[in-house]
Amino acid sequence: MKTKPILETETLELTSVPNTMTCDFIQKLVDNYRTNHLVSIKAKQGIDDAHSIHFDLPTLKKFISDIETETQKNNPAVTDQDLGIRFYYAAYPKATDWAIMADTPIGVEYAEKHTLVMVPTMKMEDEGGQMLSYDFNPLENDSKILAMASSKNSGISGEVISQNHGNLIPPDSTKTESF
Numbered sequence: 001m002k003t004k005p006i007l008e009t010e011t012l013e014l015t016s017v018p019n020t021m022t023c024d025f026i027q028k029l030v031d032n033y034r035t036n037h038l039v040s041i042k043a044k045q046g047i048d049d050a051h052s053i054h055f056d057l058p059t060l061k062k063f064i065s066d067i068e069t070e071t072q073k074n075n076p077a078v079t080d081q082d083l084g085i086r087f088y089y090a091a092y093p094k095a096t097d098w099a100i101m102a103d104t105p106i107g108v109e110y111a112e113k114h115t116l117v118m119v120p121t122m123k124m125e126d127e128g129g130q131m132l133s134y135d136f137n138p139l140e141n142d143s144k145i146l147a148m149a150s151s152k153n154s155g156i157s158g159e160v161i162s163q164n165h166g167n168l169i170p171p172d173s174t175k176t177e178s179f
Contacts, residue, residue, distance in 0.1 A: 030179040050113040050168035052177060063163045067120045070138035070161060084121040084133050089114060090164070109171045118163040137161060
């Protein structure tokens with residue numbers, strides 16, 4: 001097995017066999033979404049929603065690197081195996097509510113469309129002794145604060161390492177899609 005340095009003190013074992021799925025299976029999953037969820041969204045909300053999103057590798061690598069680097073700065077005991085990423089399904093606001101997006105370069109053509117928001121996770125033991133992947137903020141000196149805030153009314157605010165806004169289709173072109 002090959003190893004690849006992840007952090008100064010850790011390595012990740014790489015296998016020669018990548019994760020795969022058959023094209024037919026991928027197509028079935030995509031078709032299920034499009035014939036059920038997208039049709040329902042169009043019928044009930046009257047919008048042509050996004051059905052895919054693209055993030056380039058440099059963006060994803062930087063996001064992962066930021067999680068690792070900031071976590072190590074603030075909590076060096078956390079290992080690579082403790083970290084992950086949660087993908088939240090999300091939707092941009094209505095065009096009439098677009099003022100909330102004023103500080104972003106995201107255009108109003110994305111109004112009401114699905115998107116993904118990625119946030120870091122960290123494995124921690126819950127009160128029952130089970131290891132669970134909690135959302136957390138690597139920018140915090142005590143990253144457990146966000147991780148342990150199970151209530152949406154926890155009072156946590158401010159900047160959290162996160163990633164959003166890849167290229168949604170639509171409004172971007174479907175020309176490049178295979179499925």
